[in-house]
Amino acid sequence: MTMLSLLSMRARIEAGSLTPAEAVALTRDAIAEHEPSIRAFVATDPDPHVPDTGPLSGIAVGIKDIIDTAHLPTQMGSSIYRDWQPRADAPIVARLKRLGAVPLAKTTTTAFAFIDPTETRNPRAPGRTPGGSSAGSAAAVAAGMLPLALGTQTGGSVIRPAAYCGVVGVKPSFRLLPTVGVKCFSWTLDTLGLFAASAADAAHALALIAGRPEIDQPATVPRIGLLIPDYCEAAEPEALEALDRARAIAEAAGAGIRAFTLPDEFRHAFDEHATIQDFESAQALAWEYETHRDSLPPLLRAHLDTSRTIEAAAYDAARRVAHHARRSLRDILRNSDLDVLLTVSAPGRAPEGYASTGDSRFNRLWTMMGVPCVTVPVPGEGPPLGVQVIARFGDDARALVAAKFLEKAFTDRP
CATH class of the missing domain: 3.90.1300.10 (Amidase signature (AS) domain)
Known part of the structure; x- marks a missing residue:
């Protein structure tokens, strides 16, 4: 499996040797070849609109399935939201479209981005986990099915699956990218991130998406x-x-x-991550717990059983x-x-x-x-x-x- 380079694809498009539509077709061919064994997607756009212009024109992107998309279901990795269709794109998806990118597919997520495993397989380490909760995004890039994918990290859900799958993962500074329209687990910790084939690809993409060209600089000796x-x-x-x-x-x-x-x-701060995450997740998922507890997967259900007992004073101290x-x-x-x-x-x-x-x-x-x-x-x-x-x-x-x-x-x- 050869990974797709965002910069290489864009260079070919700008040189006129590849059209944006042909670039997206390459990714669709790769998906058809590898997806049956990798299982990185929960939905794909059968007839994507491919803009002819924009700095990310021709770049197909995977969207973690806790991020709202108006053209594809957002199912949170849970039967509770089976076939749920948002009315609007999350701002991060709208931004990708304005740049000319094609949000081609929704990638698998553990249920509500917690730790109950998905069906996704690791393209670079058969028989081993691809990680979580952004498993589908990491695996899709690693398998050469997409040049760019979005994930989220509340604990380690960008960096860890990227490392396990042998791709570059970026967790930007907190709030650099908007989490509006992203299913919340912990509002203090949730962070949008990217997966790409190389650090150069990731830097270019992040600079464009964030609207901060200064992010993409040449390598220097650190x-x-x-x-x-x-x-x-x-x-x-x-x-x-x-x-x-x-x-x-x-x-x-x-x-x-x-x-x-x-x-x-x-060391003390490390220990308090769980207090913050758990207290907030009990509130963020209160409706799902109170109305659909039996539909929650076992690890998340047990987590919320315990998290609801954390007192506000402990949370404030953390x-x-x-x-x-x-x-x-x-x-x-x-x-x-x-x-x-x-x-x-x-x-x-x-x-x-x-x-x-x-x-x-x-x-x-x-x-x-x-x-x-x-x-x-x-x-x-x-x-x-x-x-x-x-x-x-x-x-x-x-x-x-x-x-x-x-x-x-x-x-x-x-």
Whole structure:
């Protein structure tokens, strides 16, 4: 399976060797070939409108199925919303259309973006989970069925499946992209993100979608803080080996790298992610729980049973911890001589089997901090492994510049 490059497709369109309609037809052919075994989609547009103009004309996009689309059902991964048809596009979908992109398909999501697995399979690691909850978007890009797909992250649902499927995933700074029209799980944490074949593709797409051209900059040599997390259970040896391999390649390419550690307060902040997420999810899904509890999948149902017992005082205390940790991280990074942090994207390779979507423990803290994160696949044998680039809040450009540097260093390695 060869992944589709957004930039390559756009270059061919601009050169006149490929029309936008032909570009979309290529993706539809790839879907016809691979979708029966990957199962990344819940709906596709049988007769898509393909604009002839726009900076993303000819680019077919996958839309995670918790994001409203006026032309396709939005079913939340749940029988409760089977065949539900919104009247309007979410702003993020409307923005894609204005840019000339084609929202071609709805990608699978775990029910309400929690952790009950989907039917999607991992194109790059057969027999292993593609992750969650944006499994369909990650798998669709990994299988070469789409050049771009949208996902969301409340814990680790962009970075983790991207790492498991061997693609680039971007979780932008909190609120860079609008979550209006996206089914809420936690309004403090939910963040829209992107999946693409390369960091260059992702940077170009994010700059256009966000309307911030400064995000897409050429790769430069970064100053990197190497973070081996100690605020939670340790990563598996293979993940740490991939991180060390990335470090060695980056150093050989000229990057300055030094060890970086977080103060103990971040261990406490990490622990409070669950309090915030769980308290808010009980309210966000109150109607579904109270009127359709028996239709909820087992893991989500049990989660909401427990989440409804969290008291407001505990939630308020957790929010204060998160607020102080965000300010502390801002100051730490501002006063350092570092451009980005480099750490693991996931505990290890995608777990075998389909009973679990994996573990988001190396993503949750950064989601709560609201900072931009990019995962880049690390070269090596076996199922995919990735490393995670983290920058200061609002400095999405720096995160993507460093990701481009790593990507090129990995490609150019001896």
